[in-house]
Structure formats: C-alpha cells, structure tokens
Amino acid sequence: MQIFFSPFSPYVRKCLVTAHELGLSDRVQLLPSNANPVTRDQDIIAKNPLGKVPTFITDDGVVLYDSRVICEYLNEMGNGSLLPSGGAARWDALTLQALADGILDGALLARYEDVARPEALRWPEWRAAQLDKAQTSLAHLQAHPALLAPGRVDIGTLTVACALWYLDLRFPDFGWRERFAAVAAWYESFSQRPSLQASWALPPA
Amino acid sequence: MQIFFSPFSPYVRKCLVTAHELGLSDRVQLLPSNANPVTRDQDIIAKNPLGKVPTFITDDGVVLYDSRVICEYLNEMGNGSLLPSGGAARWDALTLQALADGILDGALLARYEDVARPEALRWPEWRAAQLDKAQTSLAHLQAHPALLAPGRVDIGTLTVACALWYLDLRFPDFGWRERFAAVAAWYESFSQRPSLQASWALPPA
Incomplete structure (x- = not known):
C-alpha cells in the first residue's frame, strides 16, 4: 500500500x-x-x-x-x-469524525489565508469565522463528555486528536486548553497513544 | 427526520x-x-x-x-x-463520491471568492485553482467511462450529478459540456431521474 x-x-x-x-x-x-x-x-x-x-x-x-x-x-x-460496523455507535463515530474534519477544513482555510494568500488580499473576518468553527466545536466537546469518554478509541476520537495536533502546530496562540479544560485533560491522556506519538518521514531519496 | x-x-x-x-x-x-x-x-x-x-x-x-x-x-x-455494503464496489462508489465532493469543495470556495469576499481582496489564482479541480476531475471522468457507466446508480454517480448541477447553477460560463462530451451525454440522460428532476422548497411560514 x-x-x-x-x-x-x-x-x-x-x-x-x-x-x-x-x-x-x-x-x-x-x-x-x-x-x-x-x-x-x-x-x-x-x-x-x-x-x-x-x-x-x-x-x-x-x-x-x-x-x-x-x-x-x-x-x-x-x-x-x-469504524463500528453499524447502529448508533457507527453514526456517533462518523459524526464525530465529521466534526473534527470540519474543524480541520476551517483551520486549513485560516492557514491558507495566513500564509498562501498575498498579504494585501487577506480578509480577517473570513479567517476568524473559519477558526470560530474550532471554537464552537471544542465548546461542544467540552459540553458533551460522552463524546470523549475515557477508553473510547474510534475514528471519531482519533480524528479529534489529529485536529488538536494541527491547531497546536499552526495556531499556537489559539489557547484552546485554557478555555476547554476537559478537552485538554482528555487530549493529555489520549495523545500518549503510540499511534499519536509516532512520527513519519519520507525515506532518503 | x-x-x-x-x-x-x-x-x-x-x-x-x-x-x-x-x-x-x-x-x-x-x-x-x-x-x-x-x-x-x-x-x-x-x-x-x-x-x-x-x-x-x-x-x-x-x-x-x-x-x-x-x-x-x-x-x-x-x-x-x-452505498454498496463492501468490497471493490464500495471503495469505487465512495471514491467517486469523494471526487465529486472535491469538485464541490473547490467550486464553493470559488463561489465565495466571487460573491462573499470583498472585491478588493479577491485572488484570481486561488479561484482558478479551485475551479481547475473541476476541470481535471471532469477530464478524469471523461477518460474513464466505467465510472459513469449506463445504469450505474450509487452515491458516487448521484454526487457527480449534484456537482454538475452546481457548476451549471453558479458557473454557467464554465463550458464543461464542450470539453467533456461523454460526461455531458451521461448527464443528459442521468439527470432525467425523478430524484434529480425534483425540487424542494420550505413550506410557507
């Protein structure tokens, strides 16, 4: 593969x-x-x-x-x-994945605004609205602890972890940990999984 | 629902x-x-x-x-x-759906550039690159007739039809039919399906 x-x-x-x-x-x-x-x-x-x-x-x-x-x-x-094979667990995992993918879609658009688009053409309201998707989504996760229940490992929680990794990578000033302590506590533990500690690089040419 | x-x-x-x-x-x-x-x-x-x-x-x-x-x-x-339940048919349908969703993601970004973003902040190269996803994707469909085989009705072909509908709606000058005659012939027939002829509106308040 x-x-x-x-x-x-x-x-x-x-x-x-x-x-x-x-x-x-x-x-x-x-x-x-x-x-x-x-x-x-x-x-x-x-x-x-x-x-x-x-x-x-x-x-x-x-x-x-x-x-x-x-x-x-x-x-x-x-x-x-x-990916659970069916029933409520499947819809739950897939919707949580969609939430985290949506955070990432917005964060990537904010990132392009910051570094790809010529400076004179940037639109602060657009960037803010894209990052606000992360804000409202993390507030939702904070308010619904079952979504990030301890021991829950599926495509939903793994994608949330990737989204938080990307926010830290590209928006270190976003400061989500201070506003969403329960999400931060979950990530502190969940991100210890070997899959999330692993790093990847292309082999030398 | x-x-x-x-x-x-x-x-x-x-x-x-x-x-x-x-x-x-x-x-x-x-x-x-x-x-x-x-x-x-x-x-x-x-x-x-x-x-x-x-x-x-x-x-x-x-x-x-x-x-x-x-x-x-x-x-x-x-x-x-x-959505086929498994095997090659499932990956084929899901990837075709992803292709058409990708056309739409690009087309929506081009649309926002045209009508949402203040005129002075528009970036023509970004808009062109977003719409070029439709160009290269339709070229791919044109070159792989099995993807739009007659009688194939699944989430992939339905999403392609929605993407073509949106291109016609928002980018009437895109002129894809002239460049991709096989795709146009497929859409001419496929879009006669009652599901694609139907229209929806909110009931009066």
Whole structure:
C-alpha cells in the first residue's frame, strides 16, 4: 500500500495514525508530494484528479481518496473496529469524525489565508469565522463528555486528536486548553497513544 | 427526520436526492437555515457546532452530519444499495463520491471568492485553482467511462450529478459540456431521474 505523504497534512496524519492503530503502518509506503492549494501537483493529479493528499494506492493498484475512504479501507484491511460496523455507535463515530474534519477544513482555510494568500488580499473576518468553527466545536466537546469518554478509541476520537495536533502546530496562540479544560485533560491522556506519538518521514531519496 | 435546508447548497441537494432515490423524501422535514461562511447561523450551531448545512436530525433526535454521514444513514433507513455494503464496489462508489465532493469543495470556495469576499481582496489564482479541480476531475471522468457507466446508480454517480448541477447553477460560463462530451451525454440522460428532476422548497411560514 502507498500513500502520497506530506508531513504537515492533518488528513495524511489521520490516515497514518489509523494505520498505526491497526498494525498496518509498516505496510504503507510513503510517496513524496507537493500538494499546494494554488500550484497543483501533477504527479498526484495523475492518480487523483483533485490533486490532494492523502491519496492512497492499494496493493491491487486501486486509487482511493479522501481520508475518510482511506481510513475505512484500512479498518477493513486490519479487521479493525475503529469504524463500528453499524447502529448508533457507527453514526456517533462518523459524526464525530465529521466534526473534527470540519474543524480541520476551517483551520486549513485560516492557514491558507495566513500564509498562501498575498498579504494585501487577506480578509480577517473570513479567517476568524473559519477558526470560530474550532471554537464552537471544542465548546461542544467540552459540553458533551460522552463524546470523549475515557477508553473510547474510534475514528471519531482519533480524528479529534489529529485536529488538536494541527491547531497546536499552526495556531499556537489559539489557547484552546485554557478555555476547554476537559478537552485538554482528555487530549493529555489520549495523545500518549503510540499511534499519536509516532512520527513519519519520507525515506532518503 | 429533519434537515436544515438551503435551496442552493449542493450538499443539501445530495441528501435530498438520496432520500428521494430511497423513497424517503416525504419523511424528511425541511428546516429553515441561514448558513453563511462568515456570519455563522446560531440555530444550526446549537445542533451542529460547525454551523453548516446539511445538518440532519433523526426521528430519535440524534444529530448527524455531514452529507456523507447523512446519505449513509438514509441508505440504511431505506434498505438501499446506493452505498454498496463492501468490497471493490464500495471503495469505487465512495471514491467517486469523494471526487465529486472535491469538485464541490473547490467550486464553493470559488463561489465565495466571487460573491462573499470583498472585491478588493479577491485572488484570481486561488479561484482558478479551485475551479481547475473541476476541470481535471471532469477530464478524469471523461477518460474513464466505467465510472459513469449506463445504469450505474450509487452515491458516487448521484454526487457527480449534484456537482454538475452546481457548476451549471453558479458557473454557467464554465463550458464543461464542450470539453467533456461523454460526461455531458451521461448527464443528459442521468439527470432525467425523478430524484434529480425534483425540487424542494420550505413550506410557507
């Protein structure tokens, strides 16, 4: 299995964390990429016309994307239970994943506003509204402790952890720990999981 | 069942088209919304902290989002086969859905650039790169006729149809039919399905 890799893509990280949880990390080869929101990577486009990471290639040569599809595939390959197979637990895990993906979508747009867009063309209200998705979402997690119950390990909680990792990486001044102590306490413990402590890098060329 | 409704959201439309295909349309009540990328809708946020449509409420009061989760739930409620239950057909349908969702993500960002962002702050290269995702994706569909094979009705093809509807709605000058005749021929036929001919509106207050 192969995946187009970018060290700072939270969606790539989500896939690799998922693979690690399932014991599949060693079977996933990292491929170099230059995904960029404006200068599009033609090597990725040749496999995935959206030109985005993560893009994944199975051992049979089938191309899968995006991170949700890849994670579900990995869960099946590893006979995992990170995506419950049905019923309320499945909708709960998938909706929590969607919440965390939504935090990331907003955070990435705020990041592009900060570093990709020419300075004269930046729109502070847009950036603020994108980051406010993280604010209201973390308030929701803080108010619903069952969502981050101790011992809950599924695609929802793993994606929340990836979202918090990305907020820390790109928005160190966001200061979410002070406002959402219960979420911070959960992350302090949950982020000790080996899958979240692992780091990945391309092998030398 | 209830869904926060916006007549021009392609993701809401995708959910309603899916419900129609499954014979569930009459059971889904439309709720008014004012989703906006900058001025966030607090009524939606009370249910879904991302503040986005579609947001869905089951008959048991469980809140589900986003469109992928809602469509999978509807498929289960309707005992449908719009999401194949496993194997290669499932990965194929889910990846085609991700392709079409990716076209829409880019098209929505281009749309926000055109109408939401103050004119002086617009970045033509960003807008072009977002719409280029549609260009390369339609080229991919044109080059892989099996993806839009006659008679194929699943969450992938339905989402492609919603993406093409949105391109026509917001970017009438995009001119994709001239460049991608096979995709145009497919859409001409596929869009005759009652689910895609249906239209939805909120009942009078």
